[in-house]
Amino acid sequence: MVSSGAIQIPSRLPLLLTHEGVLLPGSTVRFSVDSPRNMHLVRERLLKGTSLKSTIIGVIPNTRDPEHDTDDLPTLHKIGTAGIAVQVVGSNWPKPHYTLLITGLCRFSVSSLLKERPFVLAEVKQLDQLERYTAPQRDATATDDGELGELSEKFYQAAVQLLGMLDMSVPVVAKFRRLLDSLPRETLPDVVASMIRTSNKEKLQVLDALSLEERFKKALPMLTRQIEGLKLLQKTRKMSPDNEKRVLVRKGTVFPGRQFNLDEEDEDDDGDDTAALERKVHGANMPEAALKICLKELKRLKKMPQSMPEYALTRNYLDLMVELPWSKSTKDCLDIRAARTLLDNDHYAMDKLKRRVLEYLAVRQLKTSLKGPILCFVGPPGVGKTSVGRSIARTLGREFHRIALGGVCDQSDIRGHRRTYVGSMPGRIINGLKTVGVNNPVFLLDEVDKLGKSLQGDPAAALLEVLDPEQNHSFTDHYLNVAFDLSQVLFIATANTTATIPPALLDRMEVLEVPGYTQEEKVEIAHRHLIPNQLEQHGLTPQQLHIPQSTTPDIISRYTREAGVRSLERKIGAICRAVAVKVAEGHTLTKTETLTPENSKHECFAVCLFSDKAAPPELPIVIDHIALKDILGPPVFEMEVSERLTLPGVALGLAWTPLGGEIMFVEASRMEGEGQLTLTGQLGDVMKESAHLAISWLRANAKTYQLTNMVGGSDPLEGTDIHLHFPAGAVTKDGPSAGVTIVTCLASLFSGRLVRSDVAMTGEITLRGLVLPVGGIKDKVLAAHRAGVKRVILPKRNEKDLEELPANVRANLDFITATNLGEVLNASFDGGFPGVSGTRAHPQLTSKL
Numbered sequence: 001m002v003s004s005g006a007i008q009i010p011s012r013l014p015l016l017l018t019h020e021g022v023l024l025p026g027s028t029v030r031f032s033v034d035s036p037r038n039m040h041l042v043r044e045r046l047l048k049g050t051s052l053k054s055t056i057i058g059v060i061p062n063t064r065d066p067e068h069d070t071d072d073l074p075t076l077h078k079i080g081t082a083g084i085a086v087q088v089v090g091s092n093w094p095k096p097h098y099t100l101l102i103t104g105l106c107r108f109s110v111s112s113l114l115k116e117r118p119f120v121l122a123e124v125k126q127l128d129q130l131e132r133y134t135a136p137q138r139d140a141t142a143t144d145d146g147e148l149g150e151l152s153e154k155f156y157q158a159a160v161q162l163l164g165m166l167d168m169s170v171p172v173v174a175k176f177r178r179l180l181d182s183l184p185r186e187t188l189p190d191v192v193a194s195m196i197r198t199s200n201k202e203k204l205q206v207l208d209a210l211s212l213e214e215r216f217k218k219a220l221p222m223l224t225r226q227i228e229g230l231k232l233l234q235k236t237r238k239m240s241p242d243n244e245k246r247v248l249v250r251k252g253t254v255f256p257g258r259q260f261n262l263d264e265e266d267e268d269d270d271g272d273d274t275a276a277l278e279r280k281v282h283g284a285n286m287p288e289a290a291l292k293i294c295l296k297e298l299k300r301l302k303k304m305p306q307s308m309p310e311y312a313l314t315r316n317y318l319d320l321m322v323e324l325p326w327s328k329s330t331k332d333c334l335d336i337r338a339a340r341t342l343l344d345n346d347h348y349a350m351d352k353l354k355r356r357v358l359e360y361l362a363v364r365q366l367k368t369s370l371k372g373p374i375l376c377f378v379g380p381p382g383v384g385k386t387s388v389g390r391s392i393a394r395t396l397g398r399e400f401h402r403i404a405l406g407g408v409c410d411q412s413d414i415r416g417h418r419r420t421y422v423g424s425m426p427g428r429i430i431n432g433l434k435t436v437g438v439n440n441p442v443f444l445l446d447e448v449d450k451l452g453k454s455l456q457g458d459p460a461a462a463l464l465e466v467l468d469p470e471q472n473h474s475f476t477d478h479y480l481n482v483a484f485d486l487s488q489v490l491f492i493a494t495a496n497t498t499a500t501i502p503p504a505l506l507d508r509m510e511v512l513e514v515p516g517y518t519q520e521e522k523v524e525i526a527h528r529h530l531i532p533n534q535l536e537q538h539g540l541t542p543q544q545l546h547i548p549q550s551t552t553p554d555i556i557s558r559y560t561r562e563a564g565v566r567s568l569e570r571k572i573g574a575i576c577r578a579v580a581v582k583v584a585e586g587h588t589l590t591k592t593e594t595l596t597p598e599n600s601k602h603e604c605f606a607v608c609l610f611s612d613k614a615a616p617p618e619l620p621i622v623i624d625h626i627a628l629k630d631i632l633g634p635p636v637f638e639m640e641v642s643e644r645l646t647l648p649g650v651a652l653g654l655a656w657t658p659l660g661g662e663i664m665f666v667e668a669s670r671m672e673g674e675g676q677l678t679l680t681g682q683l684g685d686v687m688k689e690s691a692h693l694a695i696s697w698l699r700a701n702a703k704t705y706q707l708t709n710m711v712g713g714s715d716p717l718e719g720t721d722i723h724l725h726f727p728a729g730a731v732t733k734d735g736p737s738a739g740v741t742i743v744t745c746l747a748s749l750f751s752g753r754l755v756r757s758d759v760a761m762t763g764e765i766t767l768r769g770l771v772l773p774v775g776g777i778k779d780k781v782l783a784a785h786r787a788g789v790k791r792v793i794l795p796k797r798n799e800k801d802l803e804e805l806p807a808n809v810r811a812n813l814d815f816i817t818a819t820n821l822g823e824v825l826n827a828s829f830d831g832g833f834p835g836v837s838g839t840r841a842h843p844q845l846t847s848k849l
C-alpha cells in the first residue's frame with residue numbers, strides 16, 4: 001500500500017521508456033524490456049544498486065509507434081510514474097531481455113533531461129503528495145471538498161457495486177473488498193483503472209489527470225462501463241459467479257504486495273490453452289519417463305499465475321518437450337545402387353571416399369543398426385566434405401542438419417543448461433532434433449578439430465557421450481533432464497586435421513582423408529558441377545554464358561591457390577554476376593531502345609561490360625582470357641617458382657598445413673662475421689634444430705662437396721655469418737620436413753651454384769645425412785603440381801604414398817626418392833652436385849610413376 005509520507009522519490013530518476021502498458025500508482029505491472037537504453041538501465045542501476053533508492057525508477061509510456069522506433073530519444077510523455085522494481089528476471093531466449101515487475105508509487109513530471117545515454121536520466125518533480133494518503137479520510141473528503149467529495153463517494157459506491165457482482169469466495173475479490181474500505185479514496189481512481197478492463201489510452205488519460213477531481217471524472221465512466229458490461233454479460237450468458245470473477249481478476253491489478261496480470265491483450269482462454277497443451281503432451285508419443293515429467297510440470301503450470309516468471313519457463317519447457325520428435329522418424333530408403341549413382345552424380349573424383357561411404361551404408365543396411373565407428377572426413381576446406389555428408393542424407397532419404405562446432409568451448413553448448421539458470425536452453429543436439437523434427441536425421445558435426453576447452457567443462461567429453469553407441473540411447477540434455485534416444489541419429493564428423501581432435505574422440509571415429517584436387521580434377525569439377533550450379537543460382541542458362549574448357553585452368557591457376565574448390569566456386573560466381581548484369585541490361589535495352597544490328601555485335605566482352613551504352617551482347621557470352629581479366633582483374637597468382645630461384649641460396653620446399661599442401665621457399669645469405677646462424681620466419685623448435693643439423697652436416701662434408709666460406713676456406717662458417725629465412729614470415733612454421741630443403745639451400749649458397757628451378761623437395765634429415773620419411777606427401781605433391789614444379793624429391797620410404805596420387809599427376813612429375821642427402825643434392829642441381837658422382841656409389845633413383 002502506498003502509505004505514509006515517508007516515501008519521497010529521488011529528484012533524479014533513471015527513466016524506463018516502455019510501449020507495454022501504463023503503470024499507475026498503486027498498481028504492479030510486468031514489463032519486458034529489450035531496447036538498449038532500458039537494458040543499460042537494468043544492468044547499471046537495478047542490478048548494481050544496493051540501496052532501496054536505487055530500485056526506484058521512473059516509468060514513462062513511450063507513445064511513439066514501436067514500428068517506427070529508432071535509436072533517437074522520442075519526445076517524452078510529460079508525466080510518468082515512479083515505481084519500485086520489485087523483481088528483475090533476465091533471459092536470453094529468444095533474445096536477451098529482462099522482465100521487470102514494478103509497483104507504481106506516485107506521478108512525476110520531467111523537469112529536465114540530464115543524459116540520454118547509456119540510459120535516460122532526468123531531473124523530476126514529484127506530483128502526487130504521498131503525505132496526504134496517510135489515513136482513510138472518507139469523512140473529511142466527503143464533507144470538506146464539496147464536489148470532489150461527492151465524486152469520490154460516487155466512485156467508491158460504484159467500486160463496491162462492482163465487487164458485489166463478483167464472487168466473494170475468491171480470495172482476491174474478498175481481499176479487495178476489505179482493502180476498498182481501508183484505501184484512501186484518492187488512490188481509488190488509479191487502483192481501479194488499472195484493475196478493470198481499460199485500454200492503454202484510457203490509462204494514459206488517468207495518468208495525465210493531475211487534479212484529483214479530473215482523475216475521478218476520467219475513471220468513473222470506465223468503472224461504470226465495466227459494471228454495465230458485467231450486467232450485460234450476466235443477462236445474456238447467465239454467467240456463473242465463477243466466470244464473472246475471471247473478467248475482473250484476469251485483467252488483474254494490484255494491491256500493494258500483490259500483483260495480477262495487467263496485460264490488455266490477454267485472452268480469456270488460459271484454461272483452454274493448458275488443456276490444449278495437455279492434449280499435445282499426451283499426443284507427443286513420448287516415453288514413459290518423459291511423459292511423467294511433463295505431466296508433473298503441467299500440474300505445476302496449472303497452479304501458477306501466468307505472471308510468475310516461472311510460468312514462462314515451464315511453458316517453454318513443455319512446448320519444447322511436445323515438439324521434440326520422440327518417436328517421429330523418416331523411413332530409410334537405402335538402395336546401394338541408387339546411392340552409388342547419386343554420390344557419383346553429386347561428386348566428381350574422391351573415389352576412395354565414395355567407396356568407403358558406400359561400404360558403410362551397405363553394412364548399415366544389412367545390419368539395420370547404426371552401431372559402428374563414426375565417419376570423420378578429414379581434409380582441407382572446400383574439398384566437398386559437407387557436401388558428401390549432405391548426399392549421404394539424400395541417399396538415405398533422411399533429414400540433414402549441420403552442427404558447427406568450431407569455437408565451441410562450453411559443454412552446455414552440447415548438453416544444454418540446467419533449467420535453474422536464467423536463460424537456460426537445450427544444447428545443440430536437442431535443438432537440432434527440434435529443427436529437423438525427426439529422430440533419425442544425419443547430423444554433420446562440422447569442424448570437430450576446432451572444439452575449444454574452457455572452465456565451463458570440456459565439450460569433447462559431452463560429444464563422446466553423444467557419439468558412443470553404448471550410451472547415446474539415453475542421452476540426457478541438462479535442460480530436458482530426461483533421456484532422449486539418439487541411437488537412430490547418423491553422425492558424421494568433419495575436420496581439417498586430425499592433430500587437434502581430442503584423442504578420445506578420434507578413437508571413436510574412422511578417419512577418411514579427403515585430399516585436395518589436382519588442376520585437372522578441378523577443371524572437371526568446375527564443368528560438371530560448379531558452373532552448372534552457379535549458372536542456376538544466378539538465373540543464367542548455358543545459352544547465355546559459356547566458360548570454355550580452355551579458360552578454367554586459367555581461373556584455377558591464376559586466380560586461386562587452394563586445395564579445394566571453394567574460391568574457384570566464388571570466382572565462377574563472380575563471372576556469373578558480371579554476366580547477369582549484362583544479360584539483364586540487354587533485356588531492358590531491347591525493350592526500351594531499338595538497336596541497330598551493328599551495335600549489338602560487340603565481340604569483346606570488355607566493351608560490353610564497361611561501355612556506357614552497351615548493346616545486348618551476342619549470346620552466349622563467351623569468357624575468354626580477355627573477358628576473364630576484365631571481370632576478375634589482374635591475375636592474383638603468377639607462376640613465381642622459376643623467377644625466385646635465380647640466385648644461389650634459394651631452394652623450394654614442400655609444407656603441409658591443415659588447409660592443404662603448400663610450396664615454401666627457403667632463402668639463405670651469408671656475410672662476414674663470426675660464424676653465427678640467424679633464423680627468421682617464425683620457426684618452431686624442431687625447424688630450428690633442422691637448421692643446425694643441416695649446417696653441421698654441411699660443415700662435416702664441406703670437403704667432399706667442395707664447399708667454401710666467403711674467403712675461400714673449407715669451413716663454411718669460418719669468418720662468416722649465415723642468415724636463413726623462411727618467407728611468409730608471419731606464418732608460424734614447424735616440423736622436421738624442411739631438413740633437406742635447408743641443406744640444399746645452404747649447399748647452393750656455399751657452392752655458389754643455382755638450384756634447379758623446377759625442383760621441390762621434402763624430407764627429414766639426420767646428422768649422418770640420412771633422409772627420413774615425412775607425412776602429408778599427397779598434399780605436398782599436389783601443391784608442387786599446382787605450382788608448376790616438374791621434379792619432386794622425397795624420402796625413399798615415402799615411395800608407397802605416391803600410389804595414392806592421381807595418374808595424371810604421377811605422369812606429369814618426375815619423382816626422385818632419396819635415402820641420403822647426397823642423392824638429394826645430386827638431383828637438385830643441374831648436372832649433379834660435385835663430389836657425389838665420383839666418390840659416392842649411390843645411383844640416382846629416378847622413377848616415373
Ligand code: ADP
Pocket residue numbers: 346347348349350380381382383384385386387388494525529530564565566569
Ligand atoms: P568442405 O565441407 O570440405 O569445406 P564443401 O562441402 O562445403 O567443402 O564444398 C564446397 C563446394 O565445392 C560445394 O559447393 C561442393 O558441392 C563443391 N565440391 C567440392 N568437391 C566436389 C566434388 N568432388 N564434386 C563436385 N562438387 C564438389
